[in-house]
């Protein structure tokens with residue numbers, strides 16, 4: 107399975123509408139990939155709190171429309187990053203969208219762990235309450251968004267639900283980049299899964315983004331890593347590697363706590 111991660115730059119000077127069109131073009135350039143991944147809140151910017159209300163959209167809103175067409179034009183599975191979702195009752199969620207190669211909405215994931223402690227996303231958004239896995243022909247994706255990366259029990263839950271490839275979509279600040287790299291590798295090693303970790307580049311709302319998206323294999327080896335700027339990472343995943351790793355070093359079978 108060939109996966110492409112689009113580390114798009116989110117800078118204050120560019121409008122959301124322009125970035126949407128640019129992201130769609132970048133998706134279209136990935137023909138030949140089976141799965142394309144975008145980062146968290148790449149439309150508005152993960153730290154552009156004051157724009158969350160105005161840029162909020164329903165699940166079938168402008169981001170879905172543009173991304174659905176891009177996915178079906180190239181026939182890829184598309185993790186379209188996350189959007190500020192306005193739910194039917196008016197509340198906001200940080201919601202990831204996964205589109206099928208025919209452009210249909212195949213899955214959504216509402217971020218469970220909201221970032222900001224007592225400000226920003228943590229007070230403006232509601233929390234999701236359920237895990238999401240997506241069955242693809244060769245891998246089962248387990249979805250996580252940014253701050254979720256700090257909560258290993260979420261990933262164990264995804265393993266128990268059948269995930270073999272974790273997709274971490276993020277808008278991670280540059281000042282904690284070491285945590286980003288370390289935690290993505292840790293999740294790959296402890297859950298014996300591929301990790302596709304796609305972050306934003308650029309600077310918005312005064313927060314420089316880490317970039318440094320990476321793909322980690324189930325043994326913890328970094329297969330590809332971006333620099334700080336806008337970039338696309340393309341990597342071939344071996345469909346047998348997760349089962350092989352779990353068979354040859356069966357640590358997951360030795361779990362005693364928290365098993366379902």
Ligand SMILES: O=C(O)CCC(=O)C(=O)O
Nearest residue numbers: 152221252253277278282
């Ligand atoms: O945990 C971190 O250091 C960053 C999390 C974050 O920026 C987010 O979830 O939006």
